[in-house]
Amino acid sequence: MGSNGTENGEFEFASPNGLAKISTKAAPREVCKDDTTAPVKAQNVEELHALQKKKASAPSTPQNPSTPRSGTPRTYMSEEDRQKQQLQSISASLASLTRESGPQVIKGDPSRKRSPPKSVGPPRLDMSDSALKFTHVLYNLSPAELYEQAIKFEKGSYITSTGALATLSGAKTGRSPKDKRVVKEETSKDDLWWGKGSPNIEMDEETFLVNRERAVDYLNSLEKVFVNDQFLNWDVENRIKVRIISARAYHSLFMHNMCIRPTPEELEDFGTPDFTIYNAGQFPCNRYTHYMTSSTSIDVNLKRKEMVILGTQYAGEMKKGLFSVMHYLMPKRGILSLHSGCNMGKEGDVALFFGLSGTGKTTLSTDENRYLIGDDEHGWSENGVSNIEGGCYAKCIDLSKEKEPEIWNAIKFGTVLENVVFEEHYRDVDYMDKSVTENTRAAYPIEFIPNAKIPCVGPHPKNVILLACDAFGVLPPVSKLTMAQTMYHFISGYTALIAGTVDGIKEPTATFSACFGAAFIMLHPTKYAAMLADKMKRHGATAWLVNTGWSGGSYGVGKRMKLEYTRKIINAIHDGSLLNAQFEETPIFNLAVPTQVKGVPTEVLHPENSWSDKKLYNETLKKLAGLFQKNFEVYADYKVGNDSKLTREILAAGPQLPNTF
Ligand SMILES: Nc1ncnc2c1ncn2[C@@H]1O[C@H](COP(=O)(O)OP(=O)(O)O)[C@@H](O)[C@H]1O
Ligand SMILES: C=C(OP(=O)(O)O)C(=O)O
Ligand SMILES: [Ca+2]
Ligand SMILES: [Mn+2]
Numbered sequence: 094m095g096s097n098g099t100e101n102g103e104f105e106f107a108s109p110n111g112l113a114k115i116s117t118k119a120a121p122r123e124v125c126k127d128d129t130t131a132p133v134k135a136q137n138v139e140e141l142h143a144l145q146k147k148k149a150s151a152p153s154t155p156q157n158p159s160t161p162r163s164g165t166p167r168t169y170m171s172e173e174d175r176q177k178q179q180l181q182s183i184s185a186s187l188a189s190l191t192r193e194s195g196p197q198v199i200k201g202d203p204s205r206k207r208s209p210p211k212s213v214g215p216p217r218l219d220m221s222d223s224a225l226k227f228t229h230v231l232y233n234l235s236p237a238e239l240y241e242q243a244i245k246f247e248k249g250s251y252i253t254s255t256g257a258l259a260t261l262s263g264a265k266t267g268r269s270p271k272d273k274r275v276v277k278e279e280t281s282k283d284d285l286w287w288g289k290g291s292p293n294i295e296m297d298e299e300t301f302l303v304n305r306e307r308a309v310d311y312l313n314s315l316e317k318v319f320v321n322d323q324f325l326n327w328d329v330e331n332r333i334k335v336r337i338i339s340a341r342a343y344h345s346l347f348m349h350n351m352c353i354r355p356t357p358e359e360l361e362d363f364g365t366p367d368f369t370i371y372n373a374g375q376f377p378c379n380r381y382t383h384y385m386t387s388s389t390s391i392d393v394n395l396k397r398k399e400m401v402i403l404g405t406q407y408a409g410e411m412k413k414g415l416f417s418v419m420h421y422l423m424p425k426r427g428i429l430s431l432h433s434g435c436n437m438g439k440e441g442d443v444a445l446f447f448g449l450s451g452t453g454k455t456t457l458s459t460d461e462n463r464y465l466i467g468d469d470e471h472g473w474s475e476n477g478v479s480n481i482e483g484g485c486y487a488k489c490i491d492l493s494k495e496k497e498p499e500i501w502n503a504i505k506f507g508t509v510l511e512n513v514v515f516e517e518h519y520r521d522v523d524y525m526d527k528s529v530t531e532n533t534r535a536a537y538p539i540e541f542i543p544n545a546k547i548p549c550v551g552p553h554p555k556n557v558i559l560l561a562c563d564a565f566g567v568l569p570p571v572s573k574l575t576m577a578q579t580m581y582h583f584i585s586g587y588t589a590l591i592a593g594t595v596d597g598i599k600e601p602t603a604t605f606s607a608c609f610g611a612a613f614i615m616l617h618p619t620k621y622a623a624m625l626a627d628k629m630k631r632h633g634a635t636a637w638l639v640n641t642g643w644s645g646g647s648y649g650v651g652k653r654m655k656l657e658y659t660r661k662i663i664n665a666i667h668d669g670s671l672l673n674a675q676f677e678e679t680p681i682f683n684l685a686v687p688t689q690v691k692g693v694p695t696e697v698l699h700p701e702n703s704w705s706d707k708k709l710y711n712e713t714l715k716k717l718a719g720l721f722q723k724n725f726e727v728y729a730d731y732k733v734g735n736d737s738k739l740t741r742e743i744l745a746a747g748p749q750l751p752n753t754f
Pocket of ligand 3: 678679680681683
């Protein structure tokens with residue numbers, strides 16, 4: 094229809110140049126066939142608004158039609174009974190452990206007037222004020238509803254020009270591993286890794302309850318809480334039901350994106366969760382409480398199947414907290430939990446990408462030529478690999494459309510954008526801006542990546558890629574590893590990042606994080622290493638060490654490896670061409686470096702050739718080797734699996750310094 098609307102003869106502008114006068118004409122009946130003018134089907138405004146919204150259905154992660162649905166077979170229950178059961182379950186989750194049985198919960202937004210259900214019974218003597226008030230439960234809201242909640246009630250929430258929800262995570266813009274506590278209790282204490290190097294800092298059961306009560310009281314004092322009931326693990330037989338109770342729409346949308354979204358039927362039959370998170374992140378822990386060393390505490394209790402978050406609103410804490418839990422539960426079932434990205438080629442060849450934060454798991458597993466299985470957390474079972482999550486969590490700093498188009502395009506309606514800076518009027522995000530933090534992030538459902546493999550499962554891996562971002566710039570961009578070297582580097586979990594972002598050149602700091610995820614593992618690293626060795630051997634996987642860090646010198650002199658080169662290297666691993674390449678062995682680290690990789694300059698392949706100062710190169714190489722050796726000392730007394738030959742070989746597979754050093 095034209096702008097002046099003359100087609101249906103209803104009105105026209107009298108003079109297009111002068112003042113626009115509108116003259117109306119009666120439309121000839123036979124011409125007016127435009128059914129968009131049909132009368133509204135409401136008698137008044139309230140009715141009209143009621144018509145606007147259709148009966149809700151839960152938003153779910155797309156399932157392959159052939160995927161069996163999990164959960165118990167459905168039994169007939171009236172809608173009313175089902176709702177009642179759901180509310181009882183949520184009320185039980187939120188119950189104080191010392192007072193009344195559970196808070197009075199009602200479903201729905203408190204801002205929409207609705208009278209609370211009557212007949213709560215006569216007040217009991219042990220009842221507190223908190224039992225008299227209602228807590229509104231916003232249960233598995235959709236992204237649109239969560240956007241509205243965030244924008245109305247959470248400062249710092251904005252819609253960006255591409256439709257993402259920009260949020261602020263508050264004072265904490267990254268994880269707080271030093272504030273993580275694990276309850277030492279009889280069901281798990283003998284299995285867990287405690288002591289030096291372990292991420293599991295102990296807490297007793299009583300103190301956990303103190304923090305749990307603090308979180309529960311805080312959540313119940315609010316007018317409303319968000320509850321997400323979702324799944325972890327695409328391997329349906331080993332699926333875990335999780336419930337996340339939080340105070341912010343940001344947290345609810347983040348977990349909606351990051352966990353697997355149940356279908357409406359799965360949600361109806363959800364029942365009791367296998368694990369519950371109480372996220373009271375806006376509320377601090379009490380520093381007078383035993384074991385508390387800051388106002389932040391992230392507490393995991395495997396016996397109670399609960400996690401409490403106090404004093405940090407960084408949403409990544411929830412996803413990585415659940416990952417820790419999976420690092421306990423999965424190995425018990427013979428499934429190796431992996432801090433890795435994972436993708437699959439057209440021929441069904443699967444690759445794993447291990448690496449610490451910022452080394453390239455998300456960037457490199459998101460590949461236009463391959464199916465994305467997941468970017469961060471997987472399980473490797475007898476059936477192959479499966480993603481634990483339903484979404485990705487990409488770093489956004491310096492994100493460009495040219496270099497990472499899939500991630501760029503995933504930042505749209507539904508995506509949570511943490512701590513980014515945007516132009517205030519058009520809301521175009523400036524991904525270069527580090528004003529809030531360098532750790533800017535986007536959390537989006539995995540199906541926002543066009544070539545995501547749904548369901549997110551695949552066969553046994555063919556290639557295992559260990560990523561290191563070596564800011565010393567001495568590790569070759571790619572080398573093929575022997576099984577013993579694979580174990581050595583897997584247990585070492587090396588990367589080197591730059592300490593600060595303040596001006597001036599900073600020394601790279603080496604980080605060693607066992608299994609490329611020491612912050613999340615729960616058992617001794619050698620347990621995971623033995624499982625990896627066993628699975629790799631049985632399924633014939635080849636391992637590679639890929640340096641996505643510096644080239645041509647250390648940080649300050651050299652430059653970050655071109656993403657273009659890393660992608661060429663990764664392609665050559667995927668297509669099998671690198672397996673048949675010729676290799677040269679490097680000094681000290683004894684790494685097998687291919688003499689050629691298509692599309693990568695040969696001097697880049699051999700760091701000693703790309704450094705102008707050869708003496709400095711040799712010194713830096715030796716320095717890094719020394720750091721590796723020092724880190725590995727604690728593992729020298731451990732046995733990996735039952736194969737003591739492998740244990741000896743692993744020790745010998747690390748860097749060897751000449752005695753004169
Ligand atoms: N050669 C490279 N390989 C991989 N990533 C690179 C490279 N050069 C720069 N980068 C950047 O490094 C970051 C890697 O982060 P990411 O993939 O999110 O790591 P992880 O998922 O392992 O935490 C991205 O911002 C990416 O753009
Ligand atoms: C969310 C995280 O994952 P990664 O940086 O490995 O993507 C994290 O380590 O906080
Ligand atoms: Ca040698
Ligand atoms: Mn990542």
